[in-house]
Amino acid sequence: MIEIENVSKIYKSKSSQVVGVDHVSLKIPKGDIYGIVGYSGAGKSTLIRCMNILERPTSGNVIVDGVNLLDLSAKELRTARQSIGMIFQGFYLASAKTVFENVAFALKAAGIPAEKRKKRVVELLNLVGLSDKVDQYPAQLSGGQKQRVSIARALANNPKVLLCDEATSSLDPSTTKSILALLKKINRELGITIVLITHEMEVVKEICDTCAVMQDGRIIEQGPSYEIFSNPTEELTKQFIDTILNFELPPKLLETCKGTILQLQFRGNLASDPVVSDMLQTFQVSGNILHGKVEYIKEIPLGIFIMELLGDSSEVEKAKQYLEQRLKQVEVIQHAR
CATH class of the missing domain: 3.30.70.260 (ACT domain)
Structure with a gap:
């Protein structure tokens, strides 16, 4: 479904350059929930933004469902992005629009007629458990409810891929569990491939089929989540797992x-x-x-x-x-x- 081939992203200034992503290669199977974990500054968010060309890679290829996004024209890329939903830590909801209007916005931008928009928004709000919040504004919602709105909006155009950039890091543990359960439901019922960026190993443990660990812009370890937890090889991976499986005796x-x-x-x-x-x-x-x-x-x-x-x-x-x-x-x- 997603192939990242030797992707690098370099930010240049007059006097220096910063490597955000350093020759990363990944294969994410269709229908997988794939976690990318690392500390702040590891390059996780840059990498996921390269997956839908919100950040254009300096080199390499980004292939989604058999199409190299870097070969597309601007118009073709806008069309291709409709099959790649994205949710963020900060929600990015329009404060002056209702829940209904926030979700409908993505459909309107795609040129969907009003009657079909209405039907689709109702379906999505039922899916994310917000059918009773249709006419409320973001300020009237909890953090978890705001994230559910952003998930519904990301699903509006029936994407094949859902990219999640630290989607639970600003939420309390109970709300995080409910959002992860929702993502699991979406993956299971809709067959959508999900890529999760996180610095919380608990998130990986809860729902990820496969995971990769990033450090300094590079992937240092990757594999099935169970194998990573049971037999980590890199010191950084062991540090992450120790946050959950800490067995140091006094x-x-x-x-x-x-x-x-x-x-x-x-x-x-x-x-x-x-x-x-x-x-x-x-x-x-x-x-x-x-x-x-x-x-x-x-x-x-x-x-x-x-x-x-x-x-x-x-x-x-x-x-x-x-x-x-x-x-x-x-x-x-x-x-x-």
Whole structure:
């Protein structure tokens, strides 16, 4: 659906230049919810604006549904953009227009007749749960309601792609969950490919099929979201994941532990299997759970637990090898003292 081929964006001044995007290549499948995560200044927003040529790349190609947008004339590009909806952190609603008029504006600009505009706006407001807010103005809406209006407006012309630039970062956690649930519904029911720019790994965990991590204008890691969470390779990716899966034990607790401390990762169905119970019954060891939780990445469980194993060193080693065979990912945090 979307192919970004070796795209760079360089901003030049009289005395210097700033690289916003640095030779980025991505393939985003049709119907995917694709997250691009990074800290402020990483180049995320510049990259997503290159996807609909709001920012024209300095080099590279942007191919959407088989069409290279950089080959289009200005008129052709305006037509192509009708199939690429976009929502922003700041909503960008016209304060003097009602909810109905804000959504209808995109249809009017596309030359849709008044009667068809009215029918389409009613459909969209029903979809985003705002059918009772038709005649209200943006000032009368909450932040979440404003974002729902902007989503309805972005969907007005039946786009194939929806680009979301930090669409939830100004919302409270409860409202964020409701907006993410709405985006999931739109993706599932309408089959729209969604690209999400965010600095919140919680957003990626909640709805993204695939994600990429950006730093200094470059993609440093990308892949299925579950694989990124369960086996990150880059230090920055690990930092992001630590915001959700932080298992650092207090030094004082480590000082009191005399046994071998292991971090165990339970992927998929293993999160509900009695692996630890089986191990304790099989070997002459005892165990203390020091920390742990199960998170759901796109509804697939990922469990991480830290436990202390006590017993004869040979039995502890056998127990560790057994866990490695069952779980694959077992890390020794501290050896027995």
